[in-house]
Amino acid sequence: MNFVDYLFENVPNLYKECILSRDGTLTYGDLIERVDALAGDLAIKLGQGNECLLLAENTPFFIIVYLAVIKSGNTALLVETRIADDQLATIFRECHIRCAFVQKKYLAKIPDTCTIFTEDNLPTPSPSKTIEFSSVKDDDVAVVIFTSGSTGTKKGVMLTHRNLCANTGSIVQYLGLTKEDRICATLPFFYCYGASLLHTHLRVGGSIVLSNNIFLAGALRDINTYACTGFAGVPSTYQILVNKTPFLKEPLPTLRLMQQAGGQLPNKYIRQIAEAFPEKHFFVMYGATEATARLSYLSSGEIHTRLGSIGKGIPGVTLEVIDEKGNPVKPGETGEIVASGANIMKGYYGDPEGTQSVIRNGKLFTGDLATVDEDGYIFIIGRAKNIIKSGGYRISPNEIEEFICSLDGVAGCVVLGLPDEIMGEAIVAVIQPGNTPETISKEEIHQHCTKHLPSYKVPTAIHFVKEFPLNASDKVDKQAITASLLSSKQKKEEGG
């Protein structure tokens, strides 16, 4: 079944408000009409099975194009709006992009070698035209989401119509979403978690508020203005709300449930939020782009008794923690989280080897290390994948390390993510200067970084060391560096 047909199966009525924002409202009727018009146009002009790049913020333009591309039997390639130019160039080189749909403000990023559409030149609906769409196979790729791999290059996660339907249905079920639900969406739709908000609320005939604010506190206003029932955030979302806004004191009377995923929110915040809103549901969840979005959840009733756990597998997903021999670990032992279900991706775009390294015997090896308790609740204790999660972005340290190492006067560099009250993790660079330390200063390194890296990849702190500590296998011991940075930070805080 085409994923878009699945999404629109439960439309309550065509006049119901579907997408709301400061710029206006789209009813289900408006949205379906515009999606069908564009999908029809694409089916005629492109046919099926082509790749269409989409680069936009959360706007009606994004939603219409995204759904139309999928509905027409083509594949939507989603990239983040802050993608570095060289990474976008690689995607254009390695994919077969027939056309690009780009929000005007990002036009300068796109090479003029392909057909480009912006919000100004989308085809308009013509009422007389009815188009018969050819059917898609469940295994056809509907969406490719480009996510940061541990090597720094973007990996294209191929999601099929089946993957998307399965994960959407499962999330709707465990969250108990209905047509009365209205989500305040601050997370970008080009990110699997953001996309899941769009999918699930369309599926139940609910509504989506595009909350694009300069400051997250604006989302609190939007929740009240639009009477939202749901909110979703990554760790930094909640950390900013708790630390920088009156969030915990707001009554938010319409809000029924909050979702948290995209990394581990420190327990103290989970506790604070759960205590501030005892009557609201707070779901802690875990997932991966490779699993369409969601893999596990912990419901609000279990927050206090299983604090710090990611819960158990969502409906339709088998989640196990296994040891090196492939056997489930005993309570207290450590293993890798492995998942199976209809939501596991088809593979990485153009990378069969990469796919084989994470999907074996139909199971997704997440690379996340965890333990289980006596009742089977999973607790993550470390990420095998070398990824920093900062401000909602997934960042590969390798890429930043390589860049800094390429500078004159730098002998070695290690980039780490340290716990940060606002960003979730802050990017810290530890640098071993060349023979003459004076040749490059911290300020110069910082300037080079701001000039050449996207802003969210620029280290917030730079430290110089004479020698890196090494571990047993003579590799730079990142854990030892992290521990020493954390202890000196603690001493500083205690002293000051």
Place this chain on the structure above:
Amino acid sequence: MASFEEQTIKNIFCEVLCIPAEEITDTLAYNSCVQWDSLKHLQIVAMIEEKFEIEIDMDDIIAMENYGKVKEILHKYLT
């Protein structure tokens, strides 16, 4: 509390957004400036608060959507 000084505000914008001073005009806006995102906004606000030793109200932080508005709002705090 320090007094209103536009050059200081401009320098903060240049530093955080990594754009040259001549591009920082009153019409420079969050909506159209690719570099100015919500995380950068938090950083700008934090630096302004530190430099001028003030605390900006939440409603004002939300309203600071273009450079002209930022100056207008800061005038309120600094005069």
